[in-house]
Amino acid sequence: MTLKIERVKGDPVALDGDRAVAEAMRQMNPDVVAAYPITPQTEIVQRFSEFVANGDVDTEFVPVESEHAAMSVCIGASAAGGRTQTATAGAGLAFMWEVLWVASGTRLPIVMHVVNRSLSAPLNILCDHSDSMGARDAGWIQLYGENVQEAYDNAIQTVRIAEHPDVMLPTLHALDGFIVGHNVERLELLPDEAVREFIGTYKPEHSLLDVDHPVTYGPNDYHDYFFEHKRQQAAAMEKALEIVPVIGEEYGELSGRYYGLMEEYKLDDAHFATVALGSTAGTTKVVVDELRDQGIKAGLLKLRCFRPFPAAAVAAALGNKKAIAVLDRSVSFGAQGNPLFLEVCTALLTHGFAPKVVNYVFGLGGRDTRPAQIHQVYRDLMDIESRGLVGPTLRYLGVRE
C-alpha cells in the first residue's frame, strides 16, 4: 500500500519527557484516562489534569485510588469501545501486574506510558528497567525510547499499533525515569491536526455499550480452550513484529523521523557492539563516535521494540561481530543472564551465530552511567577479542565492590 502522507513541519519546543508525553496525550485526546500518581510519572498526570481542567481535551479523567484500579478502569473503558490510556512507573506497574495479563488476554488496545523506575525493596524512585522487564511476559507490546523526542513519538505510535485489527494488544512505551522523564530537551511537536489524522478514528468491533448486540467479555476457560486463546495472543505478537515498522514508516513520512524495531548506529562494519535500551543508548552513541575517531570499529544496536523481540533482525545485525556487550538495566536474579542478554543470545543461537557475548548489569536504582564506563565496556570487548577469552559472562558495571 503506497501511503500518500504529507510531511508536516514540527514545532520546536523544550519539554521534559513527562510533559512531552502529556502533550502527546492532549493531542491524542483519548476518551478515558485512568491513572494514579507515582514518581517519576507524576508530571504526566498532573499536566494532563490541567488539560482536563481547562477543557483542552474531551477526555474523562478518572483519578483512581490505586494503579490496580487504574488498569481495571481501563479494562472496562476499553471494552466499552473507546480509546483508553494510563501511565505509571515502578511499584505502580507492579501493583497492576495481575490485570496486565487480563488486559492482554482480553485483547484490549489500552495504551500505557511507563516512566521506568526500579522495584522495591529497598524503596528507590529512580530509573532502571525492572518495572517493565518484570512485566515482559504479560503479553503487552513494549517499545523503549532513548530521549524526549522518542518518548513523544512513541506515545503517538502506540495507539496505531495497539488498535491494528491484526494486533489488538495493549501496548506500552517506556521512557527512563528522571533521565528522560524529568530532563528538559529540545523536541519537535507535530501540529494537533497531524496527530489527530495520524491516529484516526477508533472503530471497535465489539463494544459493551452496543446493547443491541450483547457480548460477553472475560468468560472462564477450562483445559479445553485456554491454550487456544493463548495461541491467538502469540500470533498477534508475531504480527506486531510486522506492524511496528509499518506504523514507524508512516510516522516517518509524516514527521521526518522514521522508526523501526531498532536503530543500528555505526553497526554495519563494527567489530565491537553494544546492545542497549533507553537513554544509555544515547550515551553509547557519544562513546561510539569517540572510539571511531580513534579508529576503533565500535557500534551500537539500540533496540526499540523489546516485545515482540525482533530475533531475526537482531541476529542479522550482530551475528558477525567479534564481541558483543548487552547492557541490562534490570536484574533477573538467579538467571544466567538478564532479560535483554537472554533474548539476544537466543536470537543469535537460533539463527546460527555464536559470537562472543557478555552481559553487563548497570544503572540500577538510578545509578548514573557515564561515557567513561561505556568506554570500559568497549575496552573489555576488545580485550575479549584479543585474548580470545570471554571471561565472566555476567558483569556489573558501576557497582562499588
Add this chain to the structure above:
Amino acid sequence: MAINLKQMSAEQDLLAPGHRACAGCPETIIVRQVLHAIEDPVVVATPTGCLEIVSSPYPYTSWRVPWIHSAFENAASTIAGVETMYRSLVKQGKMEDRGIKFIAFAGDGATYDIGLQFLSGALERGHKFLYVCLNNEAYMNTGIQRSSATPLGTWTTTSPVGAVMPGKKENRKDITAIIAAHNIPYVAQAAPHAWRDLMTKAQKAVAADGPSFINVLAPCPRGWRFPPEESIAISRLAVETCVWSLYEVIDGEWRLSHRPSSKKPIADWLKSQGRFQHLLRPGNEHLVDTLQQAVDREWAKLLERCKVAAS
C-alpha cells in the same frame, strides 16, 4: 415501572437458563429479580465468584445483556470504566444516550474483603452504577472459606469447628454501614424472599443520581448446609430472626423496610442450617447467648438509626 409479575413474566429473562449454578442457588434468583425490575438497557460486570463461573464457562454464556468479568477484586473499577466511557462517548456525540444503567453483581468475598478498596474508590468518585452484593457469607466458589461477612461462630473450611475453636471467632463486618458512610444517594439491604421489596429497591437504586449499593442475603444450600428447596424459606427466616434486616439509607436517612411482627429466637436460625450445628451441642449455650446478644444489639442499633421505637 409498576412491579407486576404477570407483566414481567412476559419479558425474556436476561439471564438465560443452562447456567451451572447449584440447584436452589439464590444468586441467580436475585439476578433474575433485579434484571426484571429494571426497564432500561443494562451493562453488567461480575467479579470472579460463583455467579461469574456458572454464567460464563467458555464457550457458553447465560448473559443476554452486555457483560464483563475481569478479575476478582475489581468489579467496581471495571464497571466504573464502562460507565466512564459511556459518559465520555455520549458527551462527545460519539454515541447516542440510550439511558444505559450499569450494574455490578458481586459476592461478599469480592465486596467485603478483596474488593473493598476498589468499591470504596468507585463510590467516592461518584460513578453512576448499582453495586449488588450477593452475600452468601463466605467464599463459596472456592469451597466455603470464611469471609469478613461470615457471622460469628459459623463453621467454614477456614474457620472450622475443632478441638480448641468453635467456628469463626470474629463478628461480621457491617459493610452496609461502611457503604452508607460514603454518603452515596442510595444504600439498602434486601433478601430474595421479599421479591417486591428487592425489585423496588433495584428500581430506586438505578434512579439515584450517583452510586448505589444493595446488600442482598443469598442463602447458599451447599455452604450453609440446608436442602436446596429451602433457599427462599431460609431468607425469610433470616429476617424473622433479625439476623438480616431490610432497610434503606436514602440520602443519609435510615429507613426500616420491614419489622418482623414477632422476632424469632436465634435458636430457630441456628437449627435450620448445618453450618451452626456445633452451636446447638450441650455446653455451647453460652455461645448461643452471645449470638443472640449480638443480633439484639445490632437490631436495636438499627432501630435507633431508623428512628423506630424499640418496642
Add this chain to the structure above:
Amino acid sequence: MELKGWKEIPIGGLILDAGNSEEYETGSWRSSRPIIDMDRCSHCMICWVFCPDSAVLVEDGKVIGIDLAHCKGCGICAQECSRRAISMVEESLAEAEV
C-alpha cells in the same frame, strides 16, 4: 459442542452468541421434578419469581408448565407455591408416568 481450533474462535475469549447457555441442558441434573396441579394453580407467578433456572414457563400471564430441559429439581417452586399446587416427584416415577 465440537471443539474448535484457535483460528476459528473470536479473539480475547469473547462470546458473541448472547444467552447460548440455553443449549446446555441442565435438566439432566435432576433427581426429582415439579409437577403442577393446574386445577389448583392460581397463576400468582410466585414460582416464576423464585425459580433460579427460568424453568417456569409462562404464556399470556398464565403458568403453562416447566422447562424440563433446564429444571434442576431444586424444589423451591413446590416449597413456595402459595396454593400448594406443586409437588416434587422422583424422576424415575415421573418419567414412567409420561
